[in-house]
Amino acid sequence: MFPIRDHNPSERTPYVTYALIALNVVIFASYWPLFNDEPVLGAFFQTWGMQPFEVSSGAKTHTLLTSMFLHGGLMHLAGNMLFLWIFGDNLEDQMGHVGFALFYLTAGIGADIGQLLADPSSQVPVVGASGAIAGVMGGYLLLFPRARVDIILIFVIFFKIFPVPAWVMLGVWFALQLFNGVVNLGGNGVGVAYWAHAGGFLIGLLLCLPLWLKRGGPAFWQATEGHPPHPEAKYVSTLPLVTRRK
Numbered sequence: 001m002f003p004i005r006d007h008n009p010s011e012r013t014p015y016v017t018y019a020l021i022a023l024n025v026v027i028f029a030s031y032w033p034l035f036n037d038e039p040v041l042g043a044f045f046q047t048w049g050m051q052p053f054e055v056s057s058g059a060k061t062h063t064l065l066t067s068m069f070l071h072g073g074l075m076h077l078a079g080n081m082l083f084l085w086i087f088g089d090n091l092e093d094q095m096g097h098v099g100f101a102l103f104y105l106t107a108g109i110g111a112d113i114g115q116l117l118a119d120p121s122s123q124v125p126v127v128g129a130s131g132a133i134a135g136v137m138g139g140y141l142l143l144f145p146r147a148r149v150d151i152i153l154i155f156v157i158f159f160k161i162f163p164v165p166a167w168v169m170l171g172v173w174f175a176l177q178l179f180n181g182v183v184n185l186g187g188n189g190v191g192v193a194y195w196a197h198a199g200g201f202l203i204g205l206l207l208c209l210p211l212w213l214k215r216g217g218p219a220f221w222q223a224t225e226g227h228p229p230h231p232e233a234k235y236v237s238t239l240p241l242v243t244r245r246k
Helices: 015-036 038-048 063-069 074-095 097-118 130-143 166-183 194-214 218-224
Strands: 002-006 148-154 159-165
Touching: 002 074, 015 038, 015 063, 015 074, 015 097, 038 063, 063 097, 074 097, 074 130, 074 194, 097 130, 097 194, 130 166, 130 194, 148 166, 159 166, 166 194
Parallel strands: none
Antiparallel strands: 002 148, 148 159
């Protein structure tokens, strides 16, 4: 089960969202050849990924930033960029270009710190934009809890697309991160930074609180009933490869 789009069109061109997606893709392409040489790839991630035991001792703190632009594989990159594509434009619309860029970087660094605090002795490099994007999702949940998000539910040989409120999709996602983080506390070699996801989500929500209050707080929810403060997008088909927005 994963989202494929929302019904929340942005009212300005999300240049920062586009730039972040492009930057992540370009960086991934630059070290793609290293995937043919596992020792070299491992050394690369150890240099630029965030290793909690190093950062907790005050070394290589720059990796709190560099790690969020690295990915461990093509599907890792594709999944993160899909989530950024769906949810990033709406926060950029509300925050402005510069504000959203600062928000994204702050959420990403904070997410890495969350993973570091959960397992400070880990020597496994943490890489990926997941923490920063989790922050975007947390902010989205606060501002648009009832925006409709189309998710695709895949069974063994067939699939179905249906809309759900953002609070359902994002709430389930966050609960899964917390559950998996607790179950795998201490690492256990799972290879997923669940506490970075959960931490980034909470940081994003908190960072969006001033904007939400500026919009009126509970009054903003009452005025919009948790929906976007503009007409929702309507789709002429439920087939993911041929849909177009009216």
